[in-house]
Amino acid sequence: MTPLPDFSQPLWFAFATLVVFLVVVGRYLLIAGLFHGIFYVWFPQRWQQRKINSRGYKSGQFKNEVKWSMITAFLFAVAGSLMLVLWQQGYTKVYTNIYDYPLWWMPISLFIALLAHETYYYWLHRWMHHPKVFRIVHKVHHDSNITSPWTAFSFHPLEGLLQALFLPILLLILPMHLYVLVIQLTIMTFSSVINHLDIEVYPKGFHKNFVGRWLIGATHHSLHHKQFKYNYGLYFTFWDKWKHTESPLYERLFEEKTATAVVDQEKQQATT
Structure with missing residues (x-):
């Protein structure tokens, strides 16, 4: 196998950052665009009802959300390249041979990573709502009072940096297979987009069953954007x-x- 280039070198680091940036942006555009299209094109009644109930979006909101999301994607890309350099130099616990650890460790490591991320974000989020911090760090995200799929990565650069640092630091101490890391990143994107839909995708009664009562969805997070003092998860x-x-x-x-x-x-089925 041809050895990988040394990504600590400036040109290779820049190349890796560009590649990761394109992957992050592509994933964001694909998933956010998919959910936007599902409800705007395939279920227009749900979309129109949502707009009526929430009085619609701010002028230019989607454009601003995508602009801030591109900056966030760049910060995530730099963090990804930094993680790659740390991995090459043996500082991270990321492994590529599935037999380096027992197979049962793969789902366990994912679960631990999700719980750790949840804990980090909850307390970070509460801190960002302190009035002096909010105006500097978190206000950009809350400019989307009525959220959309494009709100998912719409952060001020300081908030984007605080979010981007989590995984590289976690991977210094938590062994995780490369494929599990990819799954973690995919879950993060899907979860963020779903949570910002402002249209509930989960079925009736889901919030009370054994699984659903522990999961955050669009209704849960939409209340955070409207009330500010609740639902930080x-x-x-x-x-x-x-x-x-x-x-x-x-x-x-x-x-x-x-x-x-x-x-x-039921109305849609009656008209088809």
Whole structure:
């Protein structure tokens, strides 16, 4: 096998950053565009109902969200290249041979990474809502008071940097197979886009079953953008439940949104 170039060299580091940037942007555009298209083209009743209920988007919102997301993607790309350099020099715990650790460690490491990320983000998020910090770091994201699929990576560069640092630091101490890392990054993108849809994709009653009560979705996170003082989680609800920061409006709004979705689906089936 041909040895990899030394990515600590400036030109190779720049090349790696460009490649990772294109991957991050492509993944963002693909997934956000997919969900935008699903509801705008295939389920226009749901999209129109959402716009009526929320009074629509701000002028130029999508353009601004994509602009900030490109900056975030660049920061993620630099972090990815830094992680590559650290891996080449033997500082990270990323491994490529699936037999370096027991096979059962692969799903366990993913679960640990998700829990660690959830914990980091919950407390970071609460800190970013301190008034002095909010104006500098987090306000850009909350400029999207009514979220869209394109809000997913719409961050001020300081917030983007704080989010980009998590995985490189985690991988200094947590052994993770390369494929598991890819799965983690994919989950992160899908989760972020779904959470910012403002259209509930989960079925009626999902918020009360054993799995659904612990997962964050569009209804849960939309309340954070409207109320600011609740629902700080990223993937899971357990920190919000434990620290009593889950919105008291969540269950009722979820039931309202999913009941409307059922009616819209029945109307659509009746006209086809």
